[in-house]
Amino acid sequence: MKVYAIVLAAGKGTRMKSDKPKVVHEVLYKPMINHVVDELKKIGADETIVVVGHEAEQVKALLDDSVTAVYQKEQLGTGHAVLMAKEALGDKEGMTLILCGDAPLIRAETLQGMIEAHEKNHNMGTVMTADCDTSTHYGRIVKEDGQVTGIVEFKDLQPDQMDITEMNTGEYCFDNKALFEALEEVSNENAQNEYYLTDVIGIMNNKGLKVDTYKIDDFNEVGGVNDRVALEDATKMLQKRINHDWLVEGVSIIDASTTYIGRDVEIGADAVIEPGCIITGYSRIGSHAHIGAYSILHDVVVEDGEQIDAYTKR
Numbered sequence: 001m002k003v004y005a006i007v008l009a010a011g012k013g014t015r016m017k018s019d020k021p022k023v024v025h026e027v028l029y030k031p032m033i034n035h036v037v038d039e040l041k042k043i044g045a046d047e048t049i050v051v052v053g054h055e056a057e058q059v060k061a062l063l064d065d066s067v068t069a070v071y072q073k074e075q076l077g078t079g080h081a082v083l084m085a086k087e088a089l090g091d092k093e094g095m096t097l098i099l100c101g102d103a104p105l106i107r108a109e110t111l112q113g114m115i116e117a118h119e120k121n122h123n124m125g126t127v128m129t130a131d132c133d134t135s136t137h138y139g140r141i142v143k144e145d146g147q148v149t150g151i152v153e154f155k156d157l158q159p160d161q162m163d164i165t166e167m168n169t170g171e172y173c174f175d176n177k178a179l180f181e182a183l184e185e186v187s188n189e190n191a192q193n194e195y196y197l198t199d200v201i202g203i204m205n206n207k208g209l210k211v212d213t214y215k216i217d218d219f220n221e222v223g224g225v226n227d228r229v230a231l232e233d234a235t236k237m238l239q240k241r242i243n244h245d246w247l248v249e250g251v252s253i254i255d256a257s258t259t260y261i262g263r264d265v266e267i268g269a270d271a272v273i274e275p276g277c278i279i280t281g282y283s284r285i286g287s288h289a290h291i292g293a294y295s296i297l298h299d300v301v302v303e304d305g306e307q308i309d310a311y312t313k314r
Helices: 032-042 056-060 078-083 108-120 176-183 199-206 228-248
Strands: 003-009 047-052 067-071 095-100 125-131 140-144 147-152 166-175 211-215 278-280 296-298
Touching (some): 003 032, 003 078, 032 047, 032 095, 032 108, 056 067, 078 176, 095 176, 108 125, 147 211, 166 211, 199 211
Parallel strands (some): 003 047, 003 095, 047 067
Antiparallel strands (some): 095 166, 125 166, 140 147
């Protein structure tokens, strides 16, 4: 089955207090939007649409020819943003992932897991969820006999819903045609005069279409980065995750707390990385290589067994 993706990246990100769009800001030396798009490439998405808006040209400049950018002139809600992709995807057979451009820690493995659950359970809609404590201000999942019947925003929770701990992460998988058919019925008759993507859930229920959840263990994968504090937090979380994975693979990182390795770097077994190194881009570090302390390497190839002096910058 064909897999399409729509990445929502039109927002300004006011809390960043920046001239740049939110998704252009970097997490571990890579723009947020590229983290999301590159994970979609890893799962072999057949077509990826990025919805741009504020300072659109800055976002489009980061995208290669494999990605189609569509423009949302006015930000009228998440449902309206997804509708911007209708011309490109509306009549196609397959499933469509809807992802947030400001959630750069998402993993390809998680997306693949949601796709497989969506297919296995013959869903028309699948909502990615995570458990949270009852004070978390995210929409909650309302279920009946295994069917997702609605998503209730935190401020709208009724007394008998306050103990719900399964929350909406804002990432979805839908049957493509069913999605766009439902979106045509979404109304903006609400306090914000916006078209909410979550209204699709109720519309699908009314049509008797199956909507289920795909629960993940690590909410950090999908938490939105809305300000500079969250940006730094995301960088540290990704740094820790990547360094842990390389240590498990047989790479010696002498001080993981001061070492920053980009998501696209490859490292051979028995390589040694001294403290304070920053290795980014598509760098390739050979097995048994030794990277001296406080070296900065970007898009470099270090051969097997090669020694890099401390404080090297390439």
